Amino acid sequence: MSDIDYRLIVDPDELPALAGELRAEPVIAIDTETTGLDPYRSRLRLLQLATPGKIRIIDCFRVGREHFEPLRAVLSSPKPVKIAHNARFDGRFLCCHLGIRLDGIFDTYLASLLLSAGSEVDRHGLEPVVQRYLGRPLSKEAQLSDWSGELSRAQLDYAARDAAILLPLYEVLRDRLDEMDLLVAADLEFDCIMPVASIELAGVHLDIARWREQIARNREAHERVERELHQDLSAGASQMSLFGAPEPINLDSPAQVREALTRLGIELDDTREGRLHSLAGQYPVIARLLEHRHLAKCLSSFGENILEFINPVTGRIHPDYRQIGSPTGRLTSSSPSLQQIPHTPEYRSCFSAPAGRKLIIADYSQIEMRILAEFSRDEALLTALDGGADLHRQTAARMFGLQVNQITDRQRESAKGLNYGLIYGMGAEGLAARLDVSVVEARGLIERYFEAYPRVARWLEDAGEEAVQVGRARTASGRLWIFRLDPTDPAQQATLRRLGRNAPIQGTSSDLFKRAITLLDEALGGRDAFIVNSIHDELVVEAAEAVAGDIAPIVSRTMISAAREFLPCVPVEVDLIVADHW
DNA sequence: TAGAATCGCCAC
DNA sequence: AAACGTGGCGATTCTA
Numbered sequence: 138m139s140d141i142d143y144r145l146i147v148d149p150d151e152l153p154a155l156a157g158e159l160r161a162e163p164v165i166a167i168d169t170e171t172t173g174l175d176p177y178r179s180r181l182r183l184l185q186l187a188t189p190g191k192i193r194i195i196d197c198f199r200v201g202r203e204h205f206e207p208l209r210a211v212l213s214s215p216k217p218v219k220i221a222h223n224a225r226f227d228g229r230f231l232c233c234h235l236g237i238r239l240d241g242i243f244d245t246y247l248a249s250l251l252l253s254a255g256s257e258v259d260r261h262g263l264e265p266v267v268q269r270y271l272g273r274p275l276s277k278e279a280q281l282s283d284w285s286g287e288l289s290r291a292q293l294d295y296a297a298r299d300a301a302i303l304l305p306l307y308e309v310l311r312d313r314l315d316e317m318d319l320l321v322a323a324d325l326e327f328d329c330i331m332p333v334a335s336i337e338l339a340g341v342h343l344d345i346a347r348w349r350e351q352i353a354r355n356r357e358a359h360e361r362v363e364r365e366l367h368q369d370l371s372a373g374a375s376q377m378s379l380f381g382a383p384e385p386i387n388l389d390s391p392a393q394v395r396e397a398l399t400r401l402g403i404e405l406d407d408t409r410e411g412r413l414h415s416l417a418g419q420y421p422v423i424a425r426l427l428e429h430r431h432l433a434k435c436l437s438s439f440g441e442n443i444l445e446f447i448n449p450v451t452g453r454i455h456p457d458y459r460q461i462g463s464p465t466g467r468l469t470s471s472s473p474s475l476q477q478i479p480h481t482p483e484y485r486s487c488f489s490a491p492a493g494r495k496l497i498i499a500d501y502s503q504i505e506m507r508i509l510a511e512f513s514r515d516e517a518l519l520t521a522l523d524g525g526a527d528l529h530r531q532t533a534a535r536m537f538g539l540q541v542n543q544i545t546d547r548q549r550e551s552a553k554g555l556n557y558g559l560i561y562g563m564g565a566e567g568l569a570a571r572l573d574v575s576v577v578e579a580r581g582l583i584e585r586y587f588e589a590y591p592r593v594a595r596w597l598e599d600a601g602e603e604a605v606q607v608g609r610a611r612t613a614s615g616r617l618w619i620f621r622l623d624p625t626d627p628a629q630q631a632t633l634r635r636l637g638r639n640a641p642i643q644g645t646s647s648d649l650f651k652r653a654i655t656l657l658d659e660a661l662g663g664r665d666a667f668i669v670n671s672i673h674d675e676l677v678v679e680a681a682e683a684v685a686g687d688i689a690p691i692v693s694r695t696m697i698s699a700a701r702e703f704l705p706c707v708p709v710e711v712d713l714i715v716a717d718h719w
Numbered sequence: 720t721a722g723a724a725t726c727g728c729c730a731c
Numbered sequence: 732a733a734a735c736g737t738g739g740c741g742a743t744t745c746t747a
Binding site for chain 1 (some may be wrong): 742
Binding site (some may be wrong): 390391392407408409410430431434435438439467474475476477478479480505643646672673674675 | 725726727728729730731
C-alpha cells in the first residue's frame, strides 16, 4: 500500500512550517502510535496529522518534546477541528509526553457509539466503523506491532492510512449525527473527553498499609466462618467416605452449597442473597453462609487484586474509563472499577488524600428524583424537593395525609421504596417484595403515591407507553437509546415500559453529570486541584490543603450550574464535605 | 485447555 | 428484605 502520499518528519525544524499549514485548515485528523497502552510506562512514537491534501508523520523519537511548541496552538485550541478515533487514548499520551491538551475534538469512536444508540452487536473499533460507514475494509494488523524500533514501510503505511481514513469518516459521521439529532449529545461527549482523560491520568491515592490491615482482618474472619460452616454443613452429610474424612464442600460453588442445604432439609431453587436473607433468622447456618459470601466477595474483589493496579511510576491507581459505558451514557470505570468499592468506611477511607492534601467529596442530592420532577412538572414533588424536610418523609406525609412529624419509620420506608423503585419501573410485586407486604397492600401504596404526585403518575405512564409505541427514548441532551425489543411479546413489553421510564431519567443524570465534569475541569484549571474519581452522581476532587477551602464552593457551584442547564425548573442541591479520606 | 456462560454481588 | 434500571468483576462450571 505505497499509494498513500505521506512524509515522515524527523527534522524538528520542519514543525513551524507544518504548524502554519495546519492552522489554516478547518479540520485535521490526528492519530498516534505508542509503544504500549499506559502513558506513564510507554512512549509516544508517532504523531500522524492528516489533511485532505497531505499526511505528515512525526517521529517523536527523533523530534523531542521541546520542538512541539509551534504545534501547541493548533492542537490545544478549538479550531481546527481535530478528528480522532478514541481521542481519550491519544489525548492521554499528548498530555503526558508533550504537555499538550487537545481541544476541538471530534471523536469518531464516540460518534459511532452514539449512532448505534445502545446496540449490543455493533463494534466500534476503527476497522468495523470504517466498514460500517464507508463500506471499505481497513487492516489493523500493524496496530500491535513493535513501535519502538526501526519502522518498516508497512508500519508507516499503516500509520498514515489510519489517520487519513478519519477525514472521510468524519464527513459521514457528522451528517449521520445531524440526521439523527445527536449533535448536541455529541458535543457534550466531545467536551468531556479530556476531562475524563485527566481523571485517568490523575489517578487515586490509596493508603496501602490501611488496605492491607483490612485484608488481614477479613482473612481472619473468613477463615473462622469457613470452619464454622463446614461443621454446620457436614452435620447433614450422610455419605461419609469409607476411607476417612468427607470431601469438604466448596463454599464458593453455589451448586455445592445448594446440595448441602438440601441435605439439611432446606430446599431452594437458587442460593442468591435475596432468597437466603428471609431464611437467615430461621437457620443460623444461612446467616453464616451470607456472612461467608460477603467476606469472600470482599477478599476476592477488594483485596490484594486492587494493590496490583498501583502504577509503579506514579504510585497511584489509574482506572480505565469508558466514556459511554452504558446506553444511558453513564461512565463506567474498570481495572479496577472504583465505582463499586463498598460504601463502608473500612474500604472507602483507604482512599485518602496524600500528605498536605485534602479530598473534596461532592454528590448530587436526589438527582434522579429531581429529574423526574423536571420532566413531570409535578407541583407536589417540586415542592417536596425545594429544600426543607427529608423527601421520603414528605412523600409519606402526602401519601397518608399526615403532618411530616407524624410519619412513622415504616411509613417513611414505604415512601422511600416508592421514590426509588418507580424510577426503575418497579411494579406492585417488586414493591411488595421490597417492603415485605402483600401485593394488594403494595398496590394500595402505589395508588396513594400516584394520588400524592399525580403528574408523576402521568409522566411514568406516558413514558412507558411511548417506549412501547416507538421503541426508543431520549435524554435531555438528545442521547438516543433504541430498545430493539418486540412490543407484541408481553414480557418484552413490560421491559419496554420499564426502560421507557428509567432510560430518560438515568440518561439525563449522565448528561448533566458529564457537563459537571467538563465545567469543573475547566474551573479547576491552573489550580492545584483535580478530579480524581467520579461515581455516577458523586465527584471526588483532590486539592492542596491550602486551597481546599477555596475550591470547595467552586465544586458545588459548578455542579449546580451544570445541572441547571438541564433542569431549569427544579432546585438542585449538592452535598459536599472536605476530608482526609473518601 | 482456553474462552464462554452462569451465578453471585459490589456500586449508583 | 430483593426481580426493579445501569454497569464490572471474580469463581465455578460448561464447552468446543
